Each structure stands twice: as structure tokens, then as C-alpha cells.
Amino acid sequence: MISQKYLVLDIEGTVCAISFVKDVLFPYFLEALPDTLSRHFSSRPPPDLQPYIDAFPPTVRTSYDSLYTYIRDLTIADQKVSELKALQGYVWRKGYETGELKSPLFPDVYKAFDKWTSHHKRSVFIYSSGSVDAQILLFAHTEHGDLTKGIMGYFDTVNAGIKTDPASYITIANEISLKVDPKDILFLSDNVKEIVAAKEAGWEAYIVERPGNAPLSEEDRIAHKVIQNFDSLI
Numbered sequence: 494m495i496s497q498k499y500l501v502l503d504i505e506g507t508v509c510a511i512s513f514v515k516d517v518l519f520p521y522f523l524e525a526l527p528d529t530l531s532r533h534f535s536s537r538p539p540p541d542l543q544p545y546i547d548a549f550p551p552t553v554r555t556s557y558d559s560l561y562t563y564i565r566d567l568t569i570a571d572q573k574v575s576e577l578k579a580l581q582g583y584v585w586r587k588g589y590e591t592g593e594l595k596s597p598l599f600p601d602v603y604k605a606f607d608k609w610t611s612h613h614k615r616s617v618f619i620y621s622s623g624s625v626d627a628q629i630l631l632f633a634h635t636e637h638g639d640l641t642k643g644i645m646g647y648f649d650t651v652n653a654g655i656k657t658d659p660a661s662y663i664t665i666a667n668e669i670s671l672k673v674d675p676k677d678i679l680f681l682s683d684n685v686k687e688i689v690a691a692k693e694a695g696w697e698a699y700i701v702e703r704p705g706n707a708p709l710s711e712e713d714r715i716a717h718k719v720i721q722n723f724d725s726l727i
């Protein structure tokens with residue numbers, strides 16, 4: 494059981510496997526990309542797509558080919574840039590709404606959410622490089638139903654900042670409550686640089702070591718608390 498009232502969770506490598514993002518979500522996006530861009534470059538471009546395309550640099554928006562190559566390369570390189578993340582969320586919406594995409598969260602996550610939100614009166618927030626829209630879709634369409642009722646707020650690189658910058662965690666703490674003691678917030682992530690940034694902001698932070706995550710060094714294990722699931726936190 495934890496003492497912190499506020500929990501802030503990373504997504505990829507923490508509540509779901511990296512393979513779900515790399516082997517399911519990204520391929521879905523890359524497969525849908527040609528059709529999405531063709532519609533944008535057609536004689537009747539969908540108005541709701543326009544702002545997502547406008548966010549890319551004007552020099553690459555000049556033709557289908559240059560925009561396609563630019564976005565494909567960013568995706569393959571797993572660049573955490575906000576315009577790419579926003580477009581991915583736009584494209585994934587259809588997959589989630591048709592049932593083609595379902596988020597397979599680790600089994601302990603469902604159990605922990607239930608306990609934290611219904612019994613223990615913890616407030617759960619999400620902080621991911623994926624866009625807020627993409628985060629909401631992921632939690633609304635899990636293999637065990639919609640978890641969004643238990644989530645108090647969502648943070649991404651647009652409304653909070655990059656995840657390796659301590660200033661982002663200060664922004665989030667202020668959004669949670671201006672009166673919050675940073676020690677009362679626990680951040681869980683697979684990424685050691687994010688854990689370091691959160692701790693610099695005064696938060697408690699644990700590394701989550703899930704199957705398929707990047708290996709941790711001995712120094713990481715000495716410097717930080719490492720957990721393999723959420724069972725010890727409920």
C-alpha cells in the first residue's frame with residue numbers, strides 16, 4: 494500500500510507492453526496513413542483533418558509524397574513530436590471505434606485501478622508522450638472495458654511539456670492542485686530519465702520493469718525503486 498494520494502502513470506512500458514504500441518498501434522497508423530493523406534490532398538479534404546495536417550512544417554506539406562515520407566520516417570524513428578502524436582490519435586480513433594483496436598493493459602493494472610479509485614480514494618492521472626486524445630481512446634477501449642471514469646486528468650507534451658524536463662512535473666503538480674505537496678504524488682514509468690526528472694521536481698517516482706522494456710543498469714536499480722507490477726501499491 495502506498496501513502497501518496499495522487500498517482501501519475503506513464504502508458505507505454507508501464508500500463509501496457511511496448512509491443513502493443515510498436516507492433517499494433519504504429520502499424521495500424523502506417524497502414525491508414527496513405528488513405529488519410531489522400532483524403533487530405535483530394536478535392537474535398539475533410540475539415541476535421543485540416544488542423545492536424547497544418548501542424549506539420551509548411552515545407553513538407555507541399556505534396557502527398559513529401560508529407561507521407563516525413564510522417565512515415567518520424568513514426569519509424571518513434572519521434573515523440575506533438576504533431577505526429579496528435580495525428581496518430583486522429584487515425585487510431587477509427588480503429589478503436591470499430592473494435593479493431595483494443596488496449597491490452599497488464600492484468601494488475603485493472604485490479605489496481607479498481608482499488609485505487611473505488612476503495613482507497615486515490616486520484617489517478619496519466620502522463621504520456623501520446624496525445625491526450627490518444628490516451629483517452631486507449632483507456633476507453635481496454636480489453637476489460639472503459640477505465641476513463643477512474644482517471645482525473647491527462648497530460649501530454651502539449652499541456653505539460655516533455656517528460657524528461659522537471660518543469661513539466663511542476664506544471665502537472667500545479668494543475669493537480671496548487672496546494673499539493675510534491676511528495677504526495679507518485680509517478681510510475683519505464684523510462685529512467687522521466688523518473689529522474691520527476692524526482693528533481695520533488696515527486697516520489699518508481700521505475701516499472703515490464704516484459705519487453707529496455708534493460709535497467711545496476712546503477713538504476715541502486716538509485717531508484719523498481720517494481721514489476723502494481724500489486725505492492727494497492
Ligand SMILES: CSCCC(=O)C(=O)COP(=O)(O)O
Pocket residue numbers: 503504505506514518573578620621622623624627628631656
Ligand atoms: C497513448 S498513445 C500510444 C503510445 C504512444 O504513442 C507513446 O508515445 C507512449 O509513450 P509513453 O510516454 O506513454 O511511454
Ligand SMILES: [Mg+2]
Pocket residue numbers: 503504505506507682683684
Ligand atoms: Mg513509457
